Amino acid sequence: MRMLINVPESVVPDALRGMAAAHPELHVDVERRVVVRRDAPVAGKVALVSGGGSGHEPLHGGFVGPGMLDAACPGEIFTSPVPDQMVAAAAAVDSGEGVLFVVKNYTGDVLNFDMAAELAEDEGVRIGKVLVEDDVAVTDSTHTAGRRGTGATLFVEKIAGALAAEGAPLERVEAVARQVADSARSFGVALSPCSTPSKGGPMFELPAGELELGIGIHGEPGRERRPMMTSGEIADFAVDAVLEDLRPEEPVLVLVNGMGATPLLELYGFCGEVHRVLAERRIPVARTLVGNYVTSLDMAGASVTLCRADEELLRLWDAPVQTAGLRWGA
Amino acid sequence: MSGKVTNEAGGSGEGGSGGRELDAAFFARWMTASADAVAREADRLTELDSAIGDADHGGNMRRGFEAVRGELAEEVPGTPGAVLMTAGRKLVSTVGGASGPLYGTLLRRTGKALGSAERVSGEDLADALRTGIDAVAQLGGAAAGDKTMLDALFPAVAALADSGGEDFGAARDAAERGAEETVPMQARKGRASYLGERSIGHRDPGATSAALLVAALAEADGAEGGTAGSQENDSSGSE
Numbered sequence: 001m002r003m004l005i006n007v008p009e010s011v012v013p014d015a016l017r018g019m020a021a022a023h024p025e026l027h028v029d030v031e032r033r034v035v036v037r038r039d040a041p042v043a044g045k046v047a048l049v050s051g052g053g054s055g056h057e058p059l060h061g062g063f064v065g066p067g068m069l070d071a072a073c074p075g076e077i078f079t080s081p082v083p084d085q086m087v088a089a090a091a092a093v094d095s096g097e098g099v100l101f102v103v104k105n106y107t108g109d110v111l112n113f114d115m116a117a118e119l120a121e122d123e124g125v126r127i128g129k130v131l132v133e134d135d136v137a138v139t140d141s142t143h144t145a146g147r148r149g150t151g152a153t154l155f156v157e158k159i160a161g162a163l164a165a166e167g168a169p170l171e172r173v174e175a176v177a178r179q180v181a182d183s184a185r186s187f188g189v190a191l192s193p194c195s196t197p198s199k200g201g202p203m204f205e206l207p208a209g210e211l212e213l214g215i216g217i218h219g220e221p222g223r224e225r226r227p228m229m230t231s232g233e234i235a236d237f238a239v240d241a242v243l244e245d246l247r248p249e250e251p252v253l254v255l256v257n258g259m260g261a262t263p264l265l266e267l268y269g270f271c272g273e274v275h276r277v278l279a280e281r282r283i284p285v286a287r288t289l290v291g292n293y294v295t296s297l298d299m300a301g302a303s304v305t306l307c308r309a310d311e312e313l314l315r316l317w318d319a320p321v322q323t324a325g326l327r328w329g330a
Numbered sequence: 331m332s333g334k335v336t337n338e339a340g341g342s343g344e345g346g347s348g349g350r351e352l353d354a355a356f357f358a359r360w361m362t363a364s365a366d367a368v369a370r371e372a373d374r375l376t377e378l379d380s381a382i383g384d385a386d387h388g389g390n391m392r393r394g395f396e397a398v399r400g401e402l403a404e405e406v407p408g409t410p411g412a413v414l415m416t417a418g419r420k421l422v423s424t425v426g427g428a429s430g431p432l433y434g435t436l437l438r439r440t441g442k443a444l445g446s447a448e449r450v451s452g453e454d455l456a457d458a459l460r461t462g463i464d465a466v467a468q469l470g471g472a473a474a475g476d477k478t479m480l481d482a483l484f485p486a487v488a489a490l491a492d493s494g495g496e497d498f499g500a501a502r503d504a505a506e507r508g509a510e511e512t513v514p515m516q517a518r519k520g521r522a523s524y525l526g527e528r529s530i531g532h533r534d535p536g537a538t539s540a541a542l543l544v545a546a547l548a549e550a551d552g553a554e555g556g557t558a559g560s561q562e563n564d565s566s567g568s569e
Contacts, residue, residue, distance in 0.1 A: 053427075076393075078384045079426040107520050111431035111469065115422065138524050145523045199376065199385050218384040220524055 001195045001202075008197035012054045012076060019061060023324055026064060032088050033081065035061040036071040040093040046128075046164040046173045047071070047093035050102035050157060051086060052109055053078040055196070055297045056217055058325025059153060067321035067329075068161035069102075077196055077297075078218045080108035086116030090125050098126035098170035100177060102157055104149025105133035106218075128174035132156055134186045134305065136245045137214030137223050148216045151257045151294050151305030152184035155317075158326065162319035176316075180307060187241040188303030189234055190215040190222060190259065194296050213237065217259070217296040231266070235273035238304045243281060248308045251286035252278070253317060255305040260295035262302055267291070270302055286314055293325065350495070351449040356550060357413040358406045363546035365395035371542055378535040382522035387429065387535040394425035394433070410450050411458075414441030428520060429536065432466050432479065433543075439465040452495025459487045470519060477515040477522060477529065479536035482508040486544045498548040505544035509537040 005011050013030050020028035027036045041047060050060045051073030060072035071089035075081035090099045099120070103113045110131070117127040134152035138145075160177035168176075190212040193202040196219065203219035206212055211234075214223035229237070256271040258264070271290045278285055286309050294303070309317065320329025368375075372388030379387035398417045407413050418437030422430050440462030444450055450458075463483045472478045486505035493500055512534035520536065522529045 075426045076390065077386065079386050079390055080428070080430075082423050082426045082430060084423045106428075107470065108426065108428035108430070111428055112426065115431055139526070145519055145521070148524065196385055198389050199380060203380050203385050216521075216524055218521065219380075220382075220384055220521055221528060223524075223526060223528070 001200055003195070003197055003200075005197055008200070011197045012074060015054070015057075016061075016074065019324070026061075026324075028061075029088075033075075033085050034071055034073055034089045034092065035064050036089065036092050037064055037066070040070050041095035042070070043095050044097060044167055045095055046097045046168065046170045047090075047095065047099045048102060048157065048161050048164055048173075049073070049086060049089045049093060049099055050153070051075065051081045051089070051113075052104050052106075053080060053218070055194075056295050058292075058323075059294045060157070062325030063154070063157050063161075063323050065321070065323035067165050067319060068157050068323050068326065070099075077198070080106065080112045083112050083116035083119055086113060087119045087123070090116070090120040090127065091123065094125045098128060100128040100130065100160065100164070100170065100173050102153065102160070102177065103129060103131050104153055105131050105146050106148065107145050109149075126170060128170050130156060130160070130174060130177040130181055132181050134181070134184050135216065136185050136187050136241050137216075150188060150217055151186040151255050151303050152181060152307065154255060154257075154289075154293050154326075155184050155253060155305065155307045156180045158321060159313055159316045161321070162316040165319070176313075180313065183246075183309070183313075184253075184305055184307035185242045185246045186255075186303050186305040187238040188215045188217070188222075188257075188259065188301060189213050189238060190296075190299055190301040192261065192298075192300040194219045194260065194299035196297065211301075214241075215259075215296075215299075215301065217294060219296060219299065231270045232273045232276070234302075235270060235277050235304070239274055239277040239281070239306075242304060242306050243283070246306055246308065248283055248306065250308045250310055251284040251314075253307040253309045253313075254278070254285055254288040255293065255303075255307075256288065256290045257294050257303045257305065258292035259299040259301040259303065260292055261298045261300040264291065267302060274304055287317060350452045350551075352410060352452070352455060353449050354406055354408055354410055354413050357410045358402050360547050360550040361395075361398050361402055361413065361417050363549045364543050365399040367542040367546045367549075368392050368395045368539065371538075375535050375539055378533055378538055381532045382517065382525055382529045383535060384521055386427065387539065390425050390427050390429055391433075391539055394421045394430065397421075397424040409444070409446055409448055410455075411441040411444035411446060414438070414444065417441075428470070429539075432470055432536075435469050436462045436466050436483075438462075452490070452498070454495070456487060456491040456495045459483075459490065463487055472519040475515060476519045477512045477517040477534045477537070478519050479534075479540035481512050481515070481534065482506075482537040482540040482544065484508065486541075498551040502541075502545045502548035505541040509533060509541040512537045
């Protein structure tokens with residue numbers, strides 16, 4: 001497996017150095033592994049901090065900037081960051097209005113963010129927390145680790161970030177972030193496994209002519225393997241899996257997300273199929289975003305995330321955002 | 331291969347004789363033997379993790395235990411409890427993932443339970459380990475049979491307690507058996523749980539690394555038949 005790297009051990013710091021070079025509007029602390037808005041702390045504003053394993057770029061570092069996150073903590077590849085990182089990030093961005101941790105539901109992320117919240121609160125920072133758990137491929141049960149956090153993370157960070165930019169207090173930002181997390185569901189498929197630099201090869205074997213349904217974003221195999229399906233068949237399967245859980249009454253935000261190695265040409269074709277299925281199910285679409293946003297290294301495949309959006313969420317979605325990975329408005 | 335690392339003159343708990351008095355040097359030796367074992371088995375842990383997880387367990391554990399090795403090479407704290415609490419804190423700030431908080435909690439809470447005594451008995455250790463393991467179960471919300479590190483740790487501490495804190499070799503064997511018995515289990519916690527029934531038939535990487543730590547304990551104690559030897563060790567504590 002050929003990779004554009006130096007050595008596997010330095011992939012994350014190498015990327016952070018490159019990010020620093022490309023984005024002078026960010027302060028990238030390669031040593032402590034935190035990416036922070038250069039103008040942080042922003043006076044009078046609740047700050048948003050997220051983080052997680054690396055390998056999902058542009059999530060989360062690519063979403064740091066006005067209108068979205070104030071800081072991100074990249075861990076090792078597919079490994080949750082450590083509490084020291086979140087504590088350093090929270091200290092760097094807290095204006096006194098408090099900090100919201102956006103946490104994807106993985107055992108490691110939850111445990112490390114919990115420990116960080118305790119430590120940061122000891123230092124006098126008010127901490128709120130929202131858990132993103134949107135992947136319907138995982139059975140939601142008290143007897144499991146629960147649903148994974150995937151594509152909905154982007155909706156939570158964008159919408160809560162916009163609300164924080166308007167000066168809303170921590171309790172309100174946390175409540176809306178939770179509303180978004182509760183209103184969004186995802187389903188993903190893999191057409192090829194991903195390869196981690198340390199392993200140097202694919203994380204699971206996927207025979208030619210087959211695809212993996214219900215994958216996560218860490219190269220873990222999915223729930224089920226089937227003979228290859230067309231884009232239209234995959235859209236039927238994925239959208240129905242989401243709708244079975246979501247049952248939207250309002251118009252939806254749609255994220256057609258690439259896993260990293262699927263070309264935009266294919267993603268747009270898939271997006272057309274997703275819209276077709278939604279039209280057939282009489283679900284109105286309010287906004288659509290297509291691209292590689294919550295990725296899994298070089299995995300081929302895609303996920304669909306739908307988010308029920310009332311007027312308020314739509315307004316916040318449309319608000320300006322200026323980050324490396326997402327940028328629109330003034 | 332290149333010889334033992336540190337603390338040759340621990341002066342405690344030699345040869346599995348009864349009535350141990352375990353001192354700080356013994357616990358430092360345990361941590362170093364753990365670092366050796368994790369370094370030696372890192373590729374295997376990663377291989378197991380790639381079957382049902384995300385192929386990073388070996389690398390993460392190695393990074394953490396090398397940091398522990400480095401910390402203890404600078405200074406060994408004065409009491410058994412302090413050694414484990416120092417090691418646990420180091421794991422929390424270097425491992426990441428779920429393993430960092432879980433193994434960190436195991437060592438910190440075990441260390442805390444040992445208190446400030448300069449020497450502890452095998453029975454004290456068994457009691458303290460039980461406290462640490464219970465804390466891990468609570469933190470992770472897991473129970474026996476969930477296909478986690480607990481499936482190695484519960485039998486190990488039971489074996490140690492059953493022998494009145496004397497038989498470290500029995501603890502090692504029980505941990506190894508417990509890890510092996512995770513193969514037919516379906517994971518209910520951690521990343522392997524996402525696979526549902528597809529997690530069946532694979533040995534749990536967390537139970538496997540937990541068994542390595544228990545084997546390292548037996549090795550530090552000088553029990554026979556240990557496999558957590560110090561070949562391929564790196565006494566410099568890289569990074």
